[in-house]
Each structure stands twice: as structure tokens, then as C-alpha cells.
Amino acid sequence: MxxxxxxxxxxxxxxxxxxxxTTPNGNEWKAAHATFYGDMTASETMQGACGYGDLFKQGYGLLSTALSTALFNNGQTCGACYEIQCHNSTQWCLKGKITVTATNFCPPNYSKPDGNWCNPPLQHFDLSQPMFRQIARYRAGIVPVIYRRVPCVxxxxxxxxxxxxxxxxxxxxxxxxxxxxxxxxxxxxxxxxxxxxxxxxxxxxxxxxxxxxxxxxxxxxxxxxxxxxxxxxxxxxxxxxxxxxxxxxxx
Structure with missing residues (x-):
């Protein structure tokens, strides 16, 4: 530096x-997509690929996301924080932004090269359901988003x-x-x-x-x-x- x-x-x-x-990646917004996994309790997000255990006890709670291969970087990105907002979909987007911590990995599925959003080189966030529903309608399933790295608080x-x-x-x-x-x-x-x-x-x-x-x-x-x-x-x-x-x- x-x-x-x-x-x-x-x-x-x-x-x-x-x-x-300097702040990681500055303030640059990038394009990606987002889905969600699990129910509103976010219990499925526990014990993820970053090695964290009970996300509630460890302070991450619902504010978490799994990353696609392109973002996960073999686990080196675990703990990074992202600001995310739904983008360019008046039908499915809700106003507002969320800030989440990377705690898990969204694995690729090479048997579906055109149907798995976590396959490389795609940049994708698989959010907890409560976080997804803050930026998009539940029925959307998957939405385009913009994101940027932000400092973790x-x-x-x-x-x-x-x-x-x-x-x-x-x-x-x-x-x-x-x-x-x-x-x-x-x-x-x-x-x-x-x-x-x-x-x-x-x-x-x-x-x-x-x-x-x-x-x-x-x-x-x-x-x-x-x-x-x-x-x-x-x-x-x-x-x-x-x-x-x-x-x-x-x-």
C-alpha cells in the first residue's frame, strides 16, 4: 500500500x-444474481463451508450469504462483507439494500452448465431467505443484483x-x-x-x-x-x- x-x-x-x-474494492458496484436457500429461520445456513458454527451465537445471525465459486476463492473470501441491492427488475425488486457477511459456499453443479447460477465464472449470492426477502419478492426465486465490498462492522x-x-x-x-x-x-x-x-x-x-x-x-x-x-x-x-x-x- x-x-x-x-x-x-x-x-x-x-x-x-x-x-x-484503503477500503477493499473501493465503492465499485458490480453485477451479479441472487437466490436464497432455507426457510425464514435460516437454520440451514448454520455450519457452512467457512468453518463458522452457530451464526447466531457468533454474531452473524441472518446477515449472511453463500458465495459462488468465482467469489468464494477457495475460502479466502470467508468473512468479507457485501452491500447488495436488487437491480433492473421492477416486477421483482424491492427498495433498499442489505449488508451481509460471507459465511458459506454455493457449490457448482456441472451437470447443469446452463442451469446452475453458482457455476463459474458467474458471480452469485445465495442468501438466507430473510435477507433475500428484504430486497426482492419471494416468488422471484432469482433476481439480478448489484453489489460491492464494504467494510465489516x-x-x-x-x-x-x-x-x-x-x-x-x-x-x-x-x-x-x-x-x-x-x-x-x-x-x-x-x-x-x-x-x-x-x-x-x-x-x-x-x-x-x-x-x-x-x-x-x-x-x-x-x-x-x-x-x-x-x-x-x-x-x-x-x-x-x-x-x-x-x-x-x-x-
Whole structure:
């Protein structure tokens, strides 16, 4: 990025390092289509391909979407936020816009090359039904839309859910503000240097380092070049299956 980044150092329960950068994709609107899946409870949207679990408990709720192959980018776009509005259909469009977070994948169906809107190279959003019905009439089924990437506004801090076993640690990183889509994670135990983690699937990141009994710190980077450093955000008495809130988020 251009040399206008600024560093801000904040010490509380965690230490954060912010680098200023531009909004992802600016304000450019692009054309796509949208459908919906599931009923009005949106229960079918849980446990998606991004690795998130209960979207209500994790703060995403109904404001979620599955992405077609062209947008999903092998899971790297998980957590990104999109502003969407129905476009160019007076019969089916409703006024207004929605902002949703990418939490799932809309798989292609190559047996129907002309009948599956999630086949590449199409850009498509498969929304929860409540979100779809805010921008279009239910009977439409599928509508043309315009969309743009927007910064994610999340309540609370970046959260880390630790899973795995003493020999293999899997960390789900979620509730990420700003660009939203995590592109790199590093972990540090109180007795180690920084360790590079690798993406397992979605926004689950893994390491084989043995870190049980150590307090944990994280460096989380997003696609717009920003990085948050959270020092000792996880206490040494941490347990598998627990979620740890960093208390702070990307601006």
C-alpha cells in the first residue's frame, strides 16, 4: 500500500497493531444474481463451508450469504462483507439494500452448465431467505443484483475458538471487522517465537506446535493489508473448545 499507513499501539488485555489501508474494492458496484436457500429461520445456513458454527451465537445471525465459486476463492473470501441491492427488475425488486457477511459456499453443479447460477465464472449470492426477502419478492426465486465490498462492522473483538488436541491446534478466527477476510495468522506461545499457521479450511487455521499451558498471542492479517497483533489474549489456563475474545477489532 502507499506510504500513508499509520501505526497505533494500544495496550489493554491485548496489544493491537493497526496499519491504515484503503477500503477493499473501493465503492465499485458490480453485477451479479441472487437466490436464497432455507426457510425464514435460516437454520440451514448454520455450519457452512467457512468453518463458522452457530451464526447466531457468533454474531452473524441472518446477515449472511453463500458465495459462488468465482467469489468464494477457495475460502479466502470467508468473512468479507457485501452491500447488495436488487437491480433492473421492477416486477421483482424491492427498495433498499442489505449488508451481509460471507459465511458459506454455493457449490457448482456441472451437470447443469446452463442451469446452475453458482457455476463459474458467474458471480452469485445465495442468501438466507430473510435477507433475500428484504430486497426482492419471494416468488422471484432469482433476481439480478448489484453489489460491492464494504467494510465489516462487528460488535466486540476478534474472537478465537481453539479446537484440536495437544499435538494439533485448530483456531477459528471470526467476528473480524474491516476487510473481514483473514489472509494470514501467526500464533505465539509465551515460551515460543512467532509461528506461522496455515489455513485448514475456511477461516480455521492450524499448527502442530505444542502450546498447551502457555498464554497465546496472535497476529491476524486481512486482505487490505491491515494487521492486528493481540498479545496474551488467551491465558495460559486455556482449554480446547473455548472461545477467547480479544476485546478489540479492526477499525
Amino acid at each position: 502507499a506510504g500513508q499507513r499509520s501505526m497505533v499501539l494500544v495496550m489493554v488485555t491485548a496489544l493491537f497493531l493497526f496499519c491504515r489501508a 462487528k460488535h466486540g473483538g476478534v474472537k478465537f475458538e481453539i479446537k484440536g488436541n495437544p499435538y494439533w491446534i485448530l483456531v477459528l478466527v471470526y467476528n473480524v471487522g474491516g476487510a473481514g477476510d483473514v489472509t494470514d495468522v501467526k500464533i505465539k506461545g509465551s515460551n515460543t517465537s512467532w509461528i506461522q499457521m496455515s489455513r485448514n479450511w475456511g477461516q480455521n487455521w492450524q499448527t502442530s506446535a505444542q502450546l498447551v499451558g502457555q498464554s497465546l498471542s496472535f497476529r491476524v492479517s486481512t486482505s487490505d493489508g491491515k494487521m492486528v497483533q493481540a498479545v496474551n489474549v488467551v491465558p495460559s489456563c486455556w482449554r480446547f473448545g473455548e472461545v477467547y475474545d480479544s476485546k478489540y477489532n479492526f477499525p
